[in-house]
Structure formats: structure tokens, C-alpha cells
Amino acid sequence: MLSGLKRLWLHSEFNESAELLAKKLDDHRQFSGNVFLFGAFLGASLWIWDYVTDPAGAEETVLYRLVFFILLPVPLIIRKLNRPYLLAAVAFILIALTLADYVLILTHLKQGMLYGIGGFMFYMLLPPIAFAAFPLTANVLSILLIAAIPHLLALAGFADGFEHANYAVLIWPGAAIAIIIQYFYAKDYHRRYRLEKALERLSYTDTLSGLYNRRFFMDTFREAVKEAGESSQPLAVMIADIDRFKAINDRYGHPAGDEVIRTLSLLLHRELRAADTVARIGGEEFGVLLPGTGAKEASAIAERLRTAAESLQVAQMKAADAVTISIGIAVFEENDTAETLFKKADSALYRAKRSGRNRISVTVAD
Numbered sequence: 001m002l003s004g005l006k007r008l009w010l011h012s013e014f015n016e017s018a019e020l021l022a023k024k025l026d027d028h029r030q031f032s033g034n035v036f037l038f039g040a041f042l043g044a045s046l047w048i049w050d051y052v053t054d055p056a057g058a059e060e061t062v063l064y065r066l067v068f069f070i071l072l073p074v075p076l077i078i079r080k081l082n083r084p085y086l087l088a089a090v091a092f093i094l095i096a097l098t099l100a101d102y103v104l105i106l107t108h109l110k111q112g113m114l115y116g117i118g119g120f121m122f123y124m125l126l127p128p129i130a131f132a133a134f135p136l137t138a139n140v141l142s143i144l145l146i147a148a149i150p151h152l153l154a155l156a157g158f159a160d161g162f163e164h165a166n167y168a169v170l171i172w173p174g175a176a177i178a179i180i181i182q183y184f185y186a187k188d189y190h191r192r193y194r195l196e197k198a199l200e201r202l203s204y205t206d207t208l209s210g211l212y213n214r215r216f217f218m219d220t221f222r223e224a225v226k227e228a229g230e231s232s233q234p235l236a237v238m239i240a241d242i243d244r245f246k247a248i249n250d251r252y253g254h255p256a257g258d259e260v261i262r263t264l265s266l267l268l269h270r271e272l273r274a275a276d277t278v279a280r281i282g283g284e285e286f287g288v289l290l291p292g293t294g295a296k297e298a299s300a301i302a303e304r305l306r307t308a309a310e311s312l313q314v315a316q317m318k319a320a321d322a323v324t325i326s327i328g329i330a331v332f333e334e335n336d337t338a339e340t341l342f343k344k345a346d347s348a349l350y351r352a353k354r355s356g357r358n359r360i361s362v363t364v365a366d
């Protein structure tokens with residue numbers, strides 16, 4: 001059974017990638033912050049319970065109850081920081097301080113350890129909810145440590161009248177339930193996260209080629225042009241078009257045409273750099289963004305792609321019928337927009353087609 005639980009735990013933890021944890025934090029910032037606010041005011045307002053339980057002892061617990069307001073900065077910290085584990089550590093320390101404070105409150109009330117033991121259940125309920133923004137590891141460890149703190153304080157002599165057995169019978173099953181709830185919540189969140197990522201990929205992926213689609217390309221293009229304008233770094237854009245693609249479809253059929261697109265897409269993906277962005281932006285047309293690239297380097301890259309395309313082998317086509325591409329290139333100039341730069345590359349492509357195909361044309365500055 002223990003080995004099975006270990007495998008279950010390890011499987012869930014491997015799934016909590018840095019990207020997932022960042023998303024989880026962003027999704028729950030406001031919620032977790034509100035829970036900490038609620039906990040601060042709840043802990044302070046429960047002085048009323050102190051008074052009902054022991055009016056005389058309640059006079060000594062007023063200042064202790066104000067200690068719960070140390071939770072007030074937590075929402076601000078959660079909004080400002082982007083490090084889930086560090087945030088969880090800070091939150092745990094502050095919660096642990098309020099728990100130690102609550103143990104001291106009970107020592108000042110008549111039979112406080114007897115009547116106040118139910119209050120420990122709040123620490124099995126609120127912290128796991130408040131930790132929704134944090135990693136599952138942090139949630140589970142916080143529950144275990146929070147459950148153990150009263151035992152440790154009693155053993156250290158700070159909790160007179162604390163009954164270990166009664167506390168353990170009530171609180172540790174609650175801690176186990178809280179951990180189970182946290183595990184299944186984390187598992188469900190991960191399932192929804194994967195679904196969202198899959199839908200996101202579908203929204204910007206061309207299904208035939210496996211490359212980005214036109215919408216993603218143009219969004220990325222606009223951002224790249226903006227960055228080039230702000231940083232004065234070079235930027236080149238290429239538009240590549242398969243020559244006589246209609247003739248390929250007419251002679252070999254559309255399945256062969258689809259295979260040409262897939263084969264060329266693999267070539268582009270393989271030959272281009274990691275920083276480059278390549279997309280299928282039309283039927284047989286491909287767009288390529290080359291950040292940090294001037295006209296000379298872009299021309300060299302285009303020539304490498306053009307030459308590689310000539311050597312492509314497509315199973316449905318005769319070896320003598322080479323696949324060729326024409327490429328138009330434009331380089332960012334001051335005051336260019338994505339639309340004007342794209343138009344320049346498109347005009348360069350048109351010149352390459354008009355001058356015989358299977359060649360490169362570069363738009364140069366006037």
C-alpha cells in the first residue's frame with residue numbers, strides 16, 4: 001500500500017511543472033489572498049469566543065488575538081511575488097505563528113485546551129484552501145507541520161493541559177482528509193490545465209503541416225516588429241511559396257500535394273534556428289520570421305532552404321519532378337509596421353515568381 005501511495009504521489013509531483021505552477025499561482029492569487037484576509041479577521045474576532053468561554057481569561061487574550069493581523073500582508077505578497085515555493089514558505093511561517101499564538105490563548109482560558117480543541121479544525125480547513133495557489137508539495141507539508149505544531153509546543157512545555165490523545169483523534173484524521181482533498185484538487189487542476197494547453201495549441205497550429213497558423217504568425221510578427229522598433233535590432237521576414245503547386249495537385253492528386261506540404265514543413269522546421277518562427281500562412285505559402293537577422297544573413301538562410309527544397313523526395317511523385325520554392329525577403333526599416341513589412345516581402349516573392357521561380361528576391365531600401 002505504501003509503495004502504491006508513493007507512486008501516486010511521485011506521479012502527481014512530476015506533473016507540476018514550472019509553467020503549471022506559474023499558471024496555478026496566477027489563477028488563484030485573488031482567491032488565496034481573500035482567504036488569508038478572512039483568516040486574519042476571523043482569528044481576531046474569535047475573541048468573542050474567549051469571552052463567552054471565560055470572561056476573566058479573555059482580558060488576557062486580547063493582545064494575543066491581535067496577532068492574527070500578521071496575516072494581513074499575505075495578500076499583498078501573493079500579488080507581488082511570482083515564486084510559488086517562496087510564497088508558500090512565507091504563508092506557512094505566518095500561519096504557524098498564529099497557530100502557536102492560538103495555543104497560548106487556550107492556556108489563558110479555563111479549560112481552554114478542552115473547549116478550544118475544535119478550533120484546531122480551522123487550521124485543517126483554512127490553510128489548505130488558502131494554499132490553493134501553491135504547489136501540492138507545499139500544501140501537504142503545511143498540513144502535516146501545522147497538525148504537528150501543537151504536539152511540539154506541548155512537549156516543549158508551552159501548552160499546559162494539552163491532551164495529545166484527544167487532539168490526535170480529532171485533528172489527524174482531519175489532516176488526512178485535507179491532504180486527500182488537496183491531492184485530488186491538484187490532479188483535477190492538472191487535467192484542466194492540459195486540456196487548456198491542448199486547446200491553445202489547436203488554436204495556433206495548422207493541422208496539415210504541424211506548423212503555426214497564419215493568425216499566430218501575424219500576432220508574433222506584430223510583436224517582433226514592435227520589439228525591433230524599440231531595440232533597433234534587425235529583423236527579416238521571408239515568404240516562401242511552392243512553385244507550380246496547382247500542377248502538382250493536377251498531376252498527382254491532392255494527397256500528393258498534402259504530402260509535399262508536410263515534407264516541406266518538416267524541412268523548414270529542421271533547417272531554421274530555434275529563435276525563428278515558421279508558419280503555414282496560406283495554401284502553399286509559408287512565412288518565416290528571422291529576429292536579429294539582416295538582409296545578407298537572411299539571403300543566405302533563404303538560399304539554404306531553396307537548395308534543400310530541390311532535393312526533397314516525395315513518395316507519390318516522380319524523382320524527376322523536383323519540388324522548388326520561391327522566396328521573398330524584406331528587412332525591417334524605421335517606421336515599418338507588420339503590415340507594410342509583410343507587403344514588402346510579398347512583393348519580393350512576386351518578383352521571384354515573375355523572374356522564373358525557384359529563386360530568391362530581396363526588397364531593398366529605396
